[in-house]
Amino acid sequence: MTTRHRYPRLTDAEGPKQIPKAVFIEDVEDYIGPANPLEVHRNLNELLQKYRFMEEEFGKKQRALQEKLPEIKEAITVIKFLKDRRGHDEPLETHYQLADCIYAEASVPPTETVCLWLGANVMLEYPLDDALALLEQNLNTAAASLKDLGDDLDFLRDQRTTTEVNVARVHNHMVHIKAKVLAQAQTQAQSTRAEATDGANN
């Protein structure tokens, strides 16, 4: 049995991540009740803006994570490669990015440690195995966050759509009321005119 919600109930209990779950209006007239439809419409619109804003914020976070993921995977590949070379004696000849479009050559002797740029002007030196463990942990955290974000975005999208539908139906309801009121006024005007002419004729 669906609970019948009445205005001012716009949202149900909070869904995951404290995103409020939008209430679906079963019957518009019943939902509005004695309240002013204009006010209901306005509040529903405000709720819609909030959902849209949240969607954008989550979208930004998702894009940032999606960019980070390949970076971490690349770093892991490189560390594994360095681990494999541990036994060898010869240095590794490589090209590195010196500037935007310039690559220069360098010679890298086999090494037990590697320096990781952690951001915020911080770089730490790690033994190879520790570096690998750290990066793999970062990868897992990032992947889990990305999945959560995806789920949240789906939930948000549903709530936003529900609210859009609610806004549209309340709007249509208001149009319907106005049309009814206008029709009533017209029929009244006609009947008063009819009475007046009747009176004049009698």
Add this chain to the structure above:
Amino acid sequence: MATEGGGEGGASPQVIPIASLPLENLVQLKEQVEQEIIKLTTSVNGSRLASNRFKESVAALDTLTPESRGTQALIPLTQSVYVPGVLSNTEAVLVDVGTGYHVRKSVPDAVKYCQRKVDMLKDMMAQTAGPLAEKKRFLQAVNLHIQMQTEQRRAQQREQQQQGE
């Protein structure tokens, strides 16, 4: 009266008699010109950023001298992974010339390449500066006329209201 041209970058600039346009057309014109200004400004900013990057490349190349061969440095293997290493070749570098091609050039040639790019971008920016300033002046004139016409309309409305009373 102002009949400034709103040249569309073609050989013969259109002469638009803004003094005779009705208000709605003026507003449309204003939005169009504003969009064009935004596009030109973005292009100039992009050129400036690119130019700065090439200048930085020159500074980086200056560190590769015959004396610096064999210097120890932290070599980036990826964006966040660095290893201790040694500069092995300070005579030649690979220059990314676009579309996936890298050209091996001597360090002085690489510097000249970057310098050429900087000069080319400077020319581009100079070329855009003229039309950009012209469009801004045109926009000012259009806005002025919009203001005048809006005032005229308001004055007319006020007169009509008073007559009605």
